[in-house]
Amino acid sequence: MSTFAAVMTGKGTGAISTVAVFGDSAEAIIKKIFKLAGTKPAILKAGKILLGTISDGCETIDHVTIGCEGTNNFAINCHGNPLIVEMIMELLQRQGARLVTAEELLAKTLRAEKPIDTIALEAQLTQARARTIEGAKISANQIEGGLSKTAREWLENIDTKTAEQIAAEAGQILEASQTARLIIFGCKAVIAGPPNSGKSTLLNCLCGRQKAIVTDIKGTTRDWVAARCRMETLSVELIDTAGLDEKLATTPKDTIKKAAQQKAIQILEEADLVLLVLDNSETCNPLDERLLEKIAGKKVLTVLNKSDLPARFDVGKLPEELAEMVQISAKLGTGIENLTEKIRQVCGVAGFDLKTAVCITGRQEGLLEQLKAAKSREQMVSIITELLNGRLSV
Ligand SMILES: Nc1nc2c(ncn2[C@@H]2O[C@H](COP(=O)(O)OP(=O)(O)OP(=O)(O)O)[C@@H](O)[C@H]2O)c(=O)[nH]1
Ligand SMILES: [Mg+2]
Known part of the structure; x- marks a missing residue:
């Protein structure tokens, strides 16, 4: 086995970052680059936490603590600036450590601790x-x-x-x-449907903030808008898409609307769940052929929105695969608890052992x-x- 180093903390700036060093020469490498605070030499005994500095020759990189987690197994806790982390990783590499991902390093330490399948x-x-x-x-x-x-x-x-x-x-x-x-890993729920049915209003309502622009103009949403929210055991990434309308998709000269339509269709392909939002107050909710094609075989929940307005839409006209339905008013926030419960049911997570x-x-x-x-x-x-x-x- 050789020696490995990995950044164990997430990407970006934080208060601290942790770099793990594990393998045959881990102790020798740490001894070369770490200087204990004070005048005494560092004794790297398992279970100890030591305060000192990491240096590259006579240049100090950072003040750190070193966790001696086991034989040839160390955690360098440095400041969380990604530039400092990068310098430490580069130094470790120059000292002979192989840089690996956090997962790879964890796997090596776990396997070294005990046989594990x-x-x-x-x-x-x-x-x-x-x-x-x-x-x-x-x-x-x-x-x-x-x-x-x-x-x-x-x-x-x-x-x-x-x-x-x-x-x-x-x-x-x-x-x-x-x-x-x-x-x-969470669920990707795409909010789709005809223009103006209230898709963006629903996104805002579910994520609890005004993330997407809402207007009464058809075709308001162009680019997709995403927000993450929790529904008990389910972490849902909601993606609001442009209203699908075959006329918009074929309008000559309107390149932006056409592109928005294509993007919405493309995003549908990646969905774990489709929330098909229809307008209860409209007699006609045109169902785009491309939409029906893309959602075939997927988990779909029909969301009949604007239940606060007089009902004009005949739900009996809907194809059988869109019969799983819930009524809401995204504007008033009514029926939302029922909707989240239905989402959990459709995803099969309610009562999962x-x-x-x-x-x-x-x-x-x-x-x-x-x-x-x-x-x-x-x-x-x-x-x-x-x-x-x-x-x-x-
Ligand atoms: N009465 C009522 N109006 C609603 C409801 N939900 C949305 N609206 C209104 O319907 C209009 C369209 O809402 P949006 O959320 O922008 O609709 P959309 O489906 O995102 O529209 P596009 O992005 O154009 O496809 C706005 O004027 C909303 O205020 C509702 O539950 N009840
Ligand atoms: Mg919208």
């Missing part, structure tokens, strides 16, 4: 990136239980279980994983897909072994 390692790393506490819990539950336990049980019982049984269990895990991923075995990385999902299709026991053993001991993908 790849699923458990991926779960520990994902835990740090979860957007909600519940998401962090789902990840934590995969370490000893969850997918890690299921995979070990599959191997133990490989002679008694049929390929069909394992395929069915893998299928269930893959299905639950879709919901788990929304809780762990955090102990369920799930995949939390693309690597795991890919292997479970292969397992579903595996025919022989040898194939199944090889896939499950890869699942437990393969290369890390986080």
Whole structure:
């Protein structure tokens, strides 16, 4: 093993940043670049926190504390200016440390502490990136239980279980994983619909501030506007898009409106959930063909807005796939609690058991897909072994 260094704190300016140094020569490198405050030489004993300076030759880079976390395992806590962090990283590199990502370094330290399977390692790393506490819990539950336990049980019982049984269990895990991923990594909800239906008003209402411009002019929103909000266990990135109207998309000369239309359609492709906002006070809510095409097969919730105005829209005309509906007035803020509850239901997160075995990385999902299709026991053993001991993908 060689020596590795990584910035463990987030990008940008903060009060402090932490740089981890781990590996064979970590102690030797720290001894070269760190000078203890006072006159005594530094004794880098595990469990100690030392105050001093990091220097490049006779030039002081920063006043820091060094956490001696274990043998050849140190945390340099420096000031949070990215320029200072960059100088320390460059110095460490010149001293022979290999610069890696925080995840890679964490994986190396965890593996050095005790033998750990790849699923458990991926779960520990994902835990740090979860957007909600519940998401962090789902990840934590995969370490000893969850997918890690299921995979070990599959191997133990490989002679008694049929390929069909394992395929069915893998299928269930893959299905639950879709919901788990929304809780762990958050949900991208695109607000779409015809012009003037109240999409921007809804965005502002859900995120609690005037983020998007609202006017009574059709085609107000051009570029998309995004805001993040919490709906209990769900962290939702809301994206307000330009009102979709086939006429606007084909208007000659109006390049900006055309571009806005294209962007809105493109954003729909990335949506985990589509909030289709319609105007209850209009007899006609034109449903753009491109919109219907893009939302086919997606989670869709129809939001019938402007419920404070007399009802003119005949909801019976809507196609079957848009029947899941909730009525609100984004302007008055009525029906919003019901809407957020419906969003959680449509996403399947309401009542989700955090102990369920799930995949939390693309690597795991890919292997479970292969397992579903595996025919022989040898194939199944090889896939499950890869699942437990393969290369890390986080
Ligand atoms: N009465 C009533 N008016 C609303 C409601 N929601 C939005 N409006 C009004 O409808 C008009 C259009 O609202 P926007 O939020 O800009 O609509 P939009 O869908 O974003 O429009 P585009 O960006 O042009 O596609 C504004 O005058 C809003 O004040 C509502 O619940 N009730
Ligand atoms: Mg708008």
